[in-house]
Amino acid sequence: MLIGVPREIKVHEYRVGLTPASVREVVAHGHEVIVERDAGRGIGAGDDDYRRAGARIEDDAAALYAAAELIVKVKEPQPAERVRLGAGQVLFAYLHLAPDPQQASDLLASGVTAIAYETVSDVDGGLPLLAPMSEVAGRMSVQAGAHCLEKEAGGRGLLLGGVPGVEPARVVILGGGVVGSNAALIALGIGAAVTIVDRSVAVLRRLGDRFGPQLHTLHASTDAIEAAVLDADLVIGAVLVPGGAAPKLVTRDMVRRMRPGAVVVDVAIDQGGCFETSRPTTHADPIFIVDEIVHYCVANMPGAVARTSTLALNAATLPCVLALADKGWRQALRDDPHLARGLNICAGRVMHPGVAEALGVEP
Ligand code: PYR
Structure with missing residues (x-):
């Protein structure tokens, strides 16, 4: 051929x-x-x-x-x-x-x-040709978010891991699949306070077993998502419906009520995004600001590495x-x-x- x-x-x-x-x-x-x-x-x-x-x-x-x-x-x-x-x-x-x-x-x-x-797909119900890029994008989402939290990017001026005597930034990850677990790995490694939200208790249990009590897990009710997002410095959107459009878990109203200078990184953007305020961006012009919230929505994040x-x-x-x-x-x-x-x-x-x-x- x-x-x-x-x-x-x-x-x-x-x-x-x-x-x-x-x-x-x-x-x-x-x-x-x-x-x-x-x-x-x-x-x-x-x-x-x-x-x-x-x-x-x-x-x-x-x-x-x-x-x-x-x-x-x-x-x-x-x-x-x-x-x-x-x-x-x-x-x-x-x-x-x-x-x-x-x-x-x-x-x-x-x-x-x-x-x-x-x-x-694969026998375990996974997506084996998406998984490697989900691993890359999940790991990159934390470094992209860390950069956006800096003042010159419009962020709150926070160091993800904090320093002795100053608390770390609060990272909320929506979705506990491949992207979410890789984001958690890096965010925990850097010393951030990390909460992961998923609608499957089995997924949260597996993540709890893997990362231990350092990782906070939360069942994904609308109430829980809203409370976590409003309290976050960095929210990473990591939800996936195979082949389908990503659900809009974070409404425009929630974004408006987040802390000024907080950051959202929407890894789900190539499936439409999970923040109502998201739109695809490129590596040439990766961020935009809505209601003082920095949005990073690059649709081909792994292309940079x-x-x-x-x-x-x-x-x-x-x-x-x-x-x-x-x-x-x-x-x-x-x-x-x-x-x-x-x-x-x-x-x-x-x-x-x-x-x-x-x-x-x-x-
Ligand atoms: C990408 O890595 O760009 C995908 O589309 C998954």
Whole structure:
């Protein structure tokens, strides 16, 4: 199979779909790989590294898209990329279609078969191709929040961990999944006072066992969320409905009543966000302020630590890329119901029930 790896064009997106090491594996399986010139520069992989791994380097993105049977990339295709996709092609990438009807409509019209990393599942009910980026984003959310709490960013002027004689900042994490537990790990490590809120007592029990009494856990009633958010210096939004739109757990009224200079970091923003006041931002212009509350809502946080993120992502995606290339997408999805959960769009139809519900169309 002919596999194309384009250079990402989203603002400040430096990750790449396949590393040279992954290309070597794919080529060893008998496939051909075309990589766009400079696609790996953001992770420190040069064109010669890709050539040594067996890839061909292509200058022209349009020619790469026209030739490839399977496109492996990281971020959802931007409008200029979507016009290059067509029937008979498979796209394997993060898509986040629920909050993005325009992208959904363009992909439906293109006839492409679109398999989304974020809805591929596993036997434990997890999302194995989303998990590595959730780990990265969860860990990064604390450092982003720490920066936003500084005065020059509009924050309250707090050091997350405090110092002897001065209490630490209060961090509230909404959601105890992969993002939330990784945020808790870093926030506790830095010495903040951390509360994690989840609607599942089983999840809270597991987090309590893992982190011990240093971590405060709270069952997610509306009352509990409101009280925790109003008392917080930093709120991290870490909720996820697979394929669907994130629930708006924090209303505009709650944001208005938070402490001036408090910070919200909305890691759920690529699924629409869990603060009513959130809107997606970019690494070029990451924050905005609503009612004196600093909002950090970068939709591709892991892109900033491109090397760590690409290596972690490839470790998860490579077996799927090999299955799609070796067997063809139809057989690969027939053989693996978890990979089949990744199918979002095929032959002009939305295939994933959660995505269809969020977009208001029939699956
Ligand atoms: C990202 O890491 O950018 C995702 O979309 C999950």
